[in-house]
Amino acid sequence: MHREVIEQREKRRLQNLAQSKGVECNFSVGDSVLWSRIHSRLSFEKLLARWVGPFEVVDTTPYSFDIHHLVPNHRYTVHGSRIKFYAHASLDVDEELLAHVGNQGIVLVVEHIKQHRKENGMW
Numbered sequence: 001m002h003r004e005v006i007e008q009r010e011k012r013r014l015q016n017l018a019q020s021k022g023v024e025c026n027f028s029v030g031d032s033v034l035w036s037r038i039h040s041r042l043s044f045e046k047l048l049a050r051w052v053g054p055f056e057v058v059d060t061t062p063y064s065f066d067i068h069h070l071v072p073n074h075r076y077t078v079h080g081s082r083i084k085f086y087a088h089a090s091l092d093v094d095e096e097l098l099a100h101v102g103n104q105g106i107v108l109v110v111e112h113i114k115q116h117r118k119e120n121g122m123w
Contacts, residue, residue, distance in 0.1 A: 025080035027065060031057045032087040035067060035078060057108045 027033060033052035055067035058075060065083060068075050 013051065019068070025083075027057050027060065027080070027083070027085065028055055029060065031084040033057055033065075033067060034086050036075070036082045036084075051084070055083070 001101050010076040012019055033056075034051040035055055055069055055076075057065055058068045059066035064079050066075055066077050067083065
């Protein structure tokens with residue numbers, strides 16, 4: 001009896017998944033978008049801004065987009081449901097915009113430690 005209920009529930013779930021239609025994203029290469037950072041792996045994610053950016057769309061695939069951050073010069077692959085339109089490709093990137101983007105709470109990553117030393121037998 002339990003197996004039948006589980007199988008029916010799974011069948012219903014798969015049917016709902018097949019019937020649901022996502023929203024088609026119409027971003028093109030060069031457009032500026034905002035990115036929702038809610039899904040980040042950070043435990044303190046509530047302290048970050050909900051929408052950060054603008055990011056530039058660099059490449060498109062059927063289900064995701066490659067976006068480029070202006071300040072740390074990193075590329076991210078994100079799903080279309082996590083980005084929203086900000087401006088067309090004609091957006092003028094000036095010093096004021098770069099300063100705004102640089103202060104948005106983007107978590108920067110340490111690529112490598114250049115040098116370290118021991119002090120009093122401790123690292």
